[in-house]
Amino acid sequence: MAKKSREELRLHREQVRAELKKNDNNADLIQVLIGMGTSGIAAGAPAVQAALIEQAALHDITNIQLRKVGSLGLDFAEPVIEIRMANMPDTIYGPMTAELVPEIIEKHILDRELVGRYVQHRPAPDMMED
Amino acid sequence: MGYSRYDLESPYSQFCYVCSGVGCEQKKSEDLYRNLKNEVRNRGLSSAVQVVRTGCFGLCEKGPIVKMLPEETVYIEVKPEDAAELVERHLVKSEIVTRLQLRDNARRPHLEVKKDHGHYQKQVRIVLRNCGKIDPESIDEYIAREGYAALDKALFELTPEQIIEELKVSGLRGRGGAGWPTWLKWNFGRKSAATAGTAYVVCNADEGDPGAYMDRSTLEGDPHSVLEAMTIAAYTIGAAQGYIYIRAEYPLAIKRLETAMKQAREYGLLGEDILGSGFSFDIEIRLGAGAFVCGEETALIASIEGERGTPKPRPPFPTDSGVWGLPTVINNVETWANIPVVILRGGKWFARIGTANSKGTKVFALTGKVNNTGLVEVPMGTTLREIIYDVGGGMQAGKAFKAVQTGGPSGGVITAEHLDTPIDFDNLAKLGSMMGSGGMIVLAEDDCIVDVTKFYLEFSVEESCGKCAPCRIGTRKMYNILDRFTKGTARPDDLWNLEVIADATKKASLCGLGQSAPNPILSTLQYFRHEYLAHIDEGSCPAGVCKDLMLYSIDPEKCIGCTVCARKCPVACIEGKSKELHVIDQERCIKCGACLAACKFDAVLIA
Numbered sequence: 001m002a003k004k005s006r007e008e009l010r011l012h013r014e015q016v017r018a019e020l021k022k023n024d025n026n027a028d029l030i031q032v033l034i035g036m037g038t039s040g041i042a043a044g045a046p047a048v049q050a051a052l053i054e055q056a057a058l059h060d061i062t063n064i065q066l067r068k069v070g071s072l073g074l075d076f077a078e079p080v081i082e083i084r085m086a087n088m089p090d091t092i093y094g095p096m097t098a099e100l101v102p103e104i105i106e107k108h109i110l111d112r113e114l115v116g117r118y119v120q121h122r123p124a125p126d127m128m129e130d
Numbered sequence: 131m132g133y134s135r136y137d138l139e140s141p142y143s144q145f146c147y148v149c150s151g152v153g154c155e156q157k158k159s160e161d162l163y164r165n166l167k168n169e170v171r172n173r174g175l176s177s178a179v180q181v182v183r184t185g186c187f188g189l190c191e192k193g194p195i196v197k198m199l200p201e202e203t204v205y206i207e208v209k210p211e212d213a214a215e216l217v218e219r220h221l222v223k224s225e226i227v228t229r230l231q232l233r234d235n236a237r238r239p240h241l242e243v244k245k246d247h248g249h250y251q252k253q254v255r256i257v258l259r260n261c262g263k264i265d266p267e268s269i270d271e272y273i274a275r276e277g278y279a280a281l282d283k284a285l286f287e288l289t290p291e292q293i294i295e296e297l298k299v300s301g302l303r304g305r306g307g308a309g310w311p312t313w314l315k316w317n318f319g320r321k322s323a324a325t326a327g328t329a330y331v332v333c334n335a336d337e338g339d340p341g342a343y344m345d346r347s348t349l350e351g352d353p354h355s356v357l358e359a360m361t362i363a364a365y366t367i368g369a370a371q372g373y374i375y376i377r378a379e380y381p382l383a384i385k386r387l388e389t390a391m392k393q394a395r396e397y398g399l400l401g402e403d404i405l406g407s408g409f410s411f412d413i414e415i416r417l418g419a420g421a422f423v424c425g426e427e428t429a430l431i432a433s434i435e436g437e438r439g440t441p442k443p444r445p446p447f448p449t450d451s452g453v454w455g456l457p458t459v460i461n462n463v464e465t466w467a468n469i470p471v472v473i474l475r476g477g478k479w480f481a482r483i484g485t486a487n488s489k490g491t492k493v494f495a496l497t498g499k500v501n502n503t504g505l506v507e508v509p510m511g512t513t514l515r516e517i518i519y520d521v522g523g524g525m526q527a528g529k530a531f532k533a534v535q536t537g538g539p540s541g542g543v544i545t546a547e548h549l550d551t552p553i554d555f556d557n558l559a560k561l562g563s564m565m566g567s568g569g570m571i572v573l574a575e576d577d578c579i580v581d582v583t584k585f586y587l588e589f590s591v592e593e594s595c596g597k598c599a600p601c602r603i604g605t606r607k608m609y610n611i612l613d614r615f616t617k618g619t620a621r622p623d624d625l626w627n628l629e630v631i632a633d634a635t636k637k638a639s640l641c642g643l644g645q646s647a648p649n650p651i652l653s654t655l656q657y658f659r660h661e662y663l664a665h666i667d668e669g670s671c672p673a674g675v676c677k678d679l680m681l682y683s684i685d686p687e688k689c690i691g692c693t694v695c696a697r698k699c700p701v702a703c704i705e706g707k708s709k710e711l712h713v714i715d716q717e718r719c720i721k722c723g724a725c726l727a728a729c730k731f732d733a734v735l736i737a
Contacts, residue, residue: 003398005406006282013279016270035262037350038343038382070351072262075504076523077185082262089145089199094185112141116182121147121197127259127471128275 023065027086030064030109035080037071043078044097051098052081055105064109077120088112092120144179144221146170147197151186152501153524154193158210159183162194165213170221179221186502186523188252191516192232204232252516254483256491257344257467258507261351266386269393272354278399280470281358285407288473290320290366299477301489302469306334306425306462307540307566307642309488309555312469315459318449320367322457329369329457331360333466334430335376335383338422339538340589342569344493345463347505349376349383352467353390357400357413359461359469364411367459372413375430377420387415422539422593426641427452427460429595440597441641462567464493484510488554492565498534498572499526511552514544518572529574532673533657537566539586539593540646542653543579562653564646578675579658580665583650584612590647601644604635608651615665616676625662629655674736677721681737684725686711688733695725695734 004012023029034040034049049066056064074080077094083104084090091114093104100118107113148154148163167181187195192206198220205216208230219227255261264271272278284293297313304310323329333356337345349356360372376384391413394400402410416434423429424439431453433439452458468490472480481489488510494517497503501523508517514534518524525531533543542563544551551557558565573582587609596602611628614620632648639645655662664672671679684695684704691709696702703719706712714725726734 003396003401003403005398006286009273009278009282009397009399009405012270013273013277017274020271020274033262037261037347038380039347041382068265068267069263070261070266071347071505073258073347073505073507074502076502077504114145114180114182116180116184119147119182119184121149121184122186122188122253125254126263127254127256 024084028063030061030083030085031067032064033067033069033082033084035070035072035074035078035082036068039071039075040079043095045079047098048079048081048096048101051101052105055101059105059110061105061109074120074122080120083108085109088114092122093118094120142178142180145199146179146181146221147184147195147199148181149185149187149193149195149197150183151190151193151523152528153186153190153519154195156528157194159194161210162196162208162213165210166196166217169213169217173217173222175217175221188502188521188523190520190524196230205230206232252512252521253507254491254509255507256471256483257348257464257493258351258505259471260355261347261505264352266351266353267389269354269390269397272352276470276474277354278358280473281361281399282405284362284365284473285405285409290368293362293366293473294320296473296477297469300472300480301477301484301487302465302472302480303488303555304462305464305468305492305565305567307537307564309565312461312465315449315461316363316366318447319457319459322450323368326457328371329367329459330453331363331367331369331372332430332434332453332458332460333360333372333374333376334425334427334460334462335374335380336418336425336430337377337380337463337567338420338425338593339540339567339569340586341497341535341571342495342538342567344495344505344568346380346383348463348467348493349380350386353383353387354394355470356387356463356466357390357394359466360413361400361404361411362469362473363459363461363466365409367457369459370411372411373416373434373453374413375416375418375424375434377424378417379420384415384417391415421595422589423595423641423643426643428641430460431458440595441643443640464568485552485554485556487556492553492568494568494570496522496570496572498570499529499574499577500524500572501526508553510554513550513552515549517553517570518549522572525572525574529576532573532575532577533579535563535571535573535582535586535650536569537564537649538569539589540564540642540649541566542649543573543657545657562649562656564649576673576675578616578671578673579654579661580612580615580671581673581675583654584609584616586650587612587647590643594643594647598638598640598644600635600638601640601647604631604639604644605647607631608635608648612651615662616671617678618665618669618676620666622666625666670737680721681716682714682719682721682723682725683735683737684712684714685733685735688731690731690733692731694728694730698724698728700724 072080079096080094082092107115170179194208196205196208219225294313294317302312418424421439424433426441429439429441448458484490491507491509493507506521533545535543590605591609594601594605611624632651636648689711696704703715
């Protein structure tokens with residue numbers, strides 16, 4: 001990646017923004033965000049991540065994108081994942097375990113049904129969108 | 131939040147969230163949930179509407195909460211008997227039940243929220259704007275969310291004077307503890323740098339307060355925001371080199387910072403001729419060994435230079451003579467993370483958030499006996515009650531609130547009578563505590579205030595660098611006295627001794643560590659003197675924590691001789707035959723409380 005000038009940075013921003021937007025608008029893409037700060041990792045996020053990869057493969061779900069993100073701040077519910085997909089509300093699940101992953105994949109992703117007991121719902125305004 | 135992509139092919143066309151956090155549960159949210167489910171079923175909507183219980187929404191005061199999706203309508207204070215009306219009107223007739231609706235968010239006009247997505251949350255995320263949203267190891271994801279746009283603006287559109295003016299207008303104060311105005315620091319640094327020819331900028335990531343981890347989370351979740359801010363500062367004051375001083379026990383934060391720095395260099399956002407502006411600046415990471423005193427800026431500077439991390443008297447202040455004797459601007463991680471937003475949105479935008487003398491938001495690490503522990507970011511001026519009872523979801527297991535400890539080993543406690551005080555720099559200082567870095571440890575009725583204070587003093591004893599006598603000896607002496615309180619061996623004059631030593635240590639210590647180490651004592655003595663006195667005068671610990679002051683015994687009237695306590699006792703010190711009175715051998719009792727918990731007849735007494 002070459003050094004950028006001011007104009008190149010702006011152009012690049014437009015490009016990556018468009019790319020991410022394309023993902024967000026892609027009705028076929030399932031994005032799963034995994035909170036991978038120290039507290040998430042300590043609570044077992046890597047095992048949840050591994051189980052997600054394994055279960056997605058088992059169910060032949062190829063349109064899933066696992067994304068590592070920093071802490072969502074919900075330490076009481078770690079490990080935490082957020083699922084974003086078409087026809088479902090953006091949903092945060094926690095506390096997650098590897099054992100819970102099959103249920104989340106089958107119900108939420110395949111049957112589009114929420115797994116009630118584990119839904120965490122604490123939306124904070126995103127100043128970048130407002 | 132919410133769904134932008136929605137069509138009617140979904141199995142469920144609607145979702146109904148019912149908060150089942152502890153607060154809402156106490157207000158019958160479980161009955162409400164069942165009623166809603168029944169109503170939905172009775173009307174044949176089960177295949178279209180899914181009713182689910184969720185974790186705490188963080189608005190307990192207005193609970194129980196119901197949220198309808200995809201409309202994002204939030205209903206508050208919903209009673210079980212409201213279920214029929216909600217289903218009939220909202221779900222069947224698609225009309226809003228205005229009488230229960232949470233309408234506009236009057237709390238945050240300054241944010242100019244365009245679409246109210248049910249943003250009832252009391253949190254406002256500026257520092258944590260990208261945490262949990264972007265991959266911290268992807269510079270592109272940071273750039274997509276206005277990343278490095280503030281640097282672009284600073285380098286090409288603003289003069290250093292304008293940047294300082296913007297900071298001045300914003301009212302941003304340092305988030306590391308003392309709350310020094312950021313613009314003033316930068317201005318001093320800039321003036322001294324003009325004479326010295328060059329300067330340094332430093333990020334203080336030596337987060338050391340027990341219970342505080344907002345800096346770690348920020349660096350782990352959004353490392354580029356700190357790099358961008360430091361580069362803006364370097365351009366403003368005229369520095370060519372920066373240091374991030376971070377403790378080695380934060381390996382993930384270090385790794386993500388290193389990745390971020392590498393990416394920034396590849397993009398030309400660090401290094402020579404940044405963005406073709408002609409301005410050059412680079413950053414090095416310096417690892418600390420985890421000594422608390424190294425968060426003090428003169429000790430931090432010594433440690434960066436490779437010296438032993440001991441403080442020096444100020445003046446000269448670091449902005450005059452810092453790293454290698456050159457002007458140095460040191461800011462804390464959270465302060466840095468605010469800078470790009472201040473530059474990009476402008477000082478005026480920032481100044482609309484917060485109180486008269488404390489602008490913006492504050493990140494707190496909420497821990498202790500509260501339901502929703504975690505990182506919360508709220509506007510300055512939010513009350514403690516809102517933080518604990520709404521965002522924090524209330525006290526664990528319905529325990530009574532006793533106090534909250536803020537400011538770590540340099541801070542103090544805030545008690546129930548001040549729950550409604552708006553939290554900002556000035557108010558916390560008035561209450562005898564301090565903002566500190568933002569650790570907030572919630573204490574309940576079963577926490578002994580003397581024991582908690584002893585914990586902080588133990589910390590200060592271990593972390594005192596030993597250079598000056600008042601701190602080295604004073605903290606140890608104070609610890610010893612507190613230890614006597616908790617062991618029941620305190621002497622009558624110990625309270626007086628404690629106050630005298632605390633006062634002397636505060637006045638005579640060389641640096642902030644010693645000067646503030648007595649604060650937990652002074653603050654708790656102000657509000658909980660009676661609890662100290664109970665330890666000396668009555669030889670008892672009101673919270674039932676200090677084991678040496680407790681005596682377990684069995685009430686002969688109530689004991690039926692069921693033998694449960696004797697079987698549960700881990701040291702087998704309870705004797706008695708079946709159906710006969712049991713007796714605790716005080717010599718051998720370890721005061722673990724197992725018998726108290728086990729007895730079904732309330733026969734175990736505690737004094």
